[in-house]
Amino acid sequence: LVAPARAADLAGTHVVVSAGGTREPLDPVRFLGNRSSGRQGVALARAAAERGARVTLVAANVTHDVLARVGAGVTVVPVETGDELRAAVRAAAAEADVVVMAAAVADYRPASVADAKLKKTGDAPVVALVETTDILRELVTDPPRAGQTVVGFAAETGDAEGSVLEHARAKAVRKGADLLVVNPVGGGRGFGTTTNDVTVLDRAGDVVATAAGTKDEVAHVVWDAVLTRRHL
Ligand code: CTP
Ligand code: CA
Secondary structure (H helix, E strand, O other): OOOOOOOOOOOOOEEEEEEEEOOEEEEOOEEEOOOOOOHHHHHHHHHHHHOOOEEEEEEEOOOHHHHHHHOOOEEEEEEOOHHHHHHHHHHHHOOOOEEEEOOEOOOEEEOOOOOOOOOOOOOOOOOOEEEOOOHHHHHHHOOOOOOOEEEEEEEEOOEOOEOHHHHHHHHHHHHOOOEEEEEEOEOOEOOOOOEEEEEEEEOOOOEEEEEEEEHHHHHHHHHHHHHHHHOO
16 A cells, blocks of 8 residues: 655744653653553654655653664654753754654653652652643643644543543643644554554634544654644
């Protein structure tokens, strides 16, 4: 199967994509992390480059095999923690037209990081956590560049409080990003897989696109939605 040729409809555009999952250290050998592989973010970076964009990929702990798929013409900035990701995204975003926050950023990090390896003492420790900066929210409230389009991602499971879409609509309104790409997770969906199904919401929480397929196909639908928004 040969992929259909796409127009270079992102030519002249600089985009920043964050991908992967942050790691928040406890000590020199341990961290709090998450299961994000970075595949969807890498697919977004690749798709944007194929469509002519200048692309900066801020990659949080993305493995070499996943990163290898990014293709030519993408500048990769490797980071580990949420603070590093925040600094790298904001620096690149100062010249960007579009910022896509596909990375899974820790909501909390250990309040202190031990200089030396923590030893087993026989008493189970309680780890104090502090909240991290919400990088997406900060991109909306304090944009590094005026007029840029900000896109968030939300992995959601439904729960007793509401469905995936109900949680997502509330999050779209709360975050204030131009677009929020929602994907249902749990039960083997989303993390570590090569396929994805997503719903794209605008800042009012209204559905503007849906996509199901490979992460490459989903990536192109996200860029289509971004372009539609920028041309409004
Ligand atoms: N995000 C961020 N900085 C954080 C946490 C999240 O920039 N400290 C971004 C993610 O990159 C993603 C979006 O916010 O684009 C949504 O993340 P999510 O974890 O779904 O949202 P939260 O507001 O943290 O809500 P939840 O309680 O569901 O974790
Ligand atoms: Ca979160």
